[in-house]
Amino acid sequence: MHPTSTAGASIEIEGLVQRFAANTVLDHIDIRLEPGRVLALLGPSGCGKTTLLKALAGLDRPVAGRIAIDGVTVSGDGVFLPPEKRGLGMVFQDYALWPHMTVGGNVSFPLEVRGVDRRERASRVAHALELVGLGGFGSRQPGSLSGGQQQRVALARAIVARPRVLLFDEPLSNLDRDLRETLCAEIGRLLRDLGTTAVYVTHDHEEAFTLADTVAVMRGGRIRQMAAPDALIHEPGTADVAEFLKLGALSRAERTERGWRLDCGVELVGPAAGSAGAPGPGHLLIPPAALRAGTGETLRGLVIAQRYRGGQYATTVRVGAAGQALELALLTDVRMPIQQAVALDVDWSRLRWFPLAA
Ligand SMILES: Nc1ncnc2c1ncn2[C@@H]1O[C@H](COP(=O)(O)OP(=O)(O)OP(=O)(O)O)[C@@H](O)[C@H]1O
Structure with missing residues (x-):
C-alpha cells in the first residue's frame, strides 16, 4: 500500500477554555501529541469532546488558551485560523456526503478547491478509494451505498488531500456492531499506514482502545487521565476512570x-x-x-x-x-x-x- 500522506503534524493544546454563557464546557485542557500519533477523546455525553474537536478544527473560537499545529499557533495569542487554513481532514458521524455528486465527485472536491489538475485528481481519487476498499466505486451515487460504504467515502474524502491531521467525530456510531468493529480496525490500520496524526472522538471505550496510542478520558470539561490504553487498564488513576472504563x-x-x-x-x-x-x-x-x-x-x-x-x-x-x-x-x-x-x-x-x- 502506498501512503497517501507522508507524515503527521504535532499538536499542542495549552490551557484551553471554552464557555457557553455561564457554562464552562472545557476547563483548562492541556494536550501534547507527537506527529503520527492517534489520540482518542473518550467520555460520556456532554463532557466536552466535540467542543474540543471543534476548537481544534477552527469551527469554534475558544475563550482562552492556545492551540499549535506543528509548532504554528492556529488559535490563541490573538490568532484564529479558519478550518481551511489548518491542513485538516475531518470525518463526521453523519457522513456529510453531497448527494447530488458521484462518489468520485465527493472525494475529488477537496482537490478541486485546492486547484489540483484533472489528471492528478483522477489518480489521487482512485488511490484514496482503493485505500478505503472502494476501488471502482467512483461513478456510483452515495445514496446507492450502505452506511458503512458511505462512511468509507467520507474517509477517502478526508485523506485525499493528504492532511497532516485527521479529526474524527464519532464516525462509527450510526453503524451496526459488526461493521463498527471491522471499520474501527481498518481505520486504525489506515492511520498507521498513512502516518497521519489523528484525534478521534468517541464514547465507546472499545473503539478508543482499538485505535488509539493515547486515550484522554474526559469528564465535566476536564481530562481525568491521559495515557496509553494498557496503562489505563492496569493503572486507572481514580475510581471514576475505572468505573467509566468498566474495568x-x-x-x-x-x-x-x-x-x-x-x-x-x-x-x-x-x-x-x-x-x-x-x-x-x-x-x-x-x-x-x-x-x-x-x-x-x-x-x-x-x-x-x-x-x-x-x-x-x-x-x-x-x-x-x-x-x-x-x-x-x-x-x-x-x-x-x-x-x-x-x-x-x-x-x-x-x-x-x-x-x-x-
Ligand atoms: N454552541 C453551543 N452553545 C451552548 N452550549 C453548547 C454549545 N456547544 C456545546 N454546548 C454544550 O457543551 C456541553 C458539551 O457538549 P459537547 O458536544 O462538546 O459534548 P460531547 O462530549 O461531545 O457529547 P456527545 O457525546 O453527546 O456529543 C454540553 O452541555 C452542550 O450542551
Missing part, C-alpha cells in the same frame, strides 16, 4: 488491618492485602482477571448469568448479603448452571485500591 466490579469498602470489608458484607482477607496502605474508606476495583473459579475459601457466591464469548464464558457471580449484594465478573472455561455455588480465588496483585483520603 471490573467497583465496591465501596473499608480498608482494615487484614484486608478489605466490602459494602456487601464480604470480608476479603489475603496475603498481599497488607501492602495496600492505611486503614480507611475508599473504593476497591476487582477486575475479571483478578478472579478465577477455584476451591478457595476467600470468596463464595452464586452464578447468576453466563454469556459465551470467544471460547470462554463471561460469568457473573453474586456475592454478599441479600439486598446489598455485589456482582463480580470473571471468565470461565466451563458452562455452569445458574444459581450454582462457586468459590473464587483472588489474584491480589490485580486488585486496585482507591482510598477516599487520597
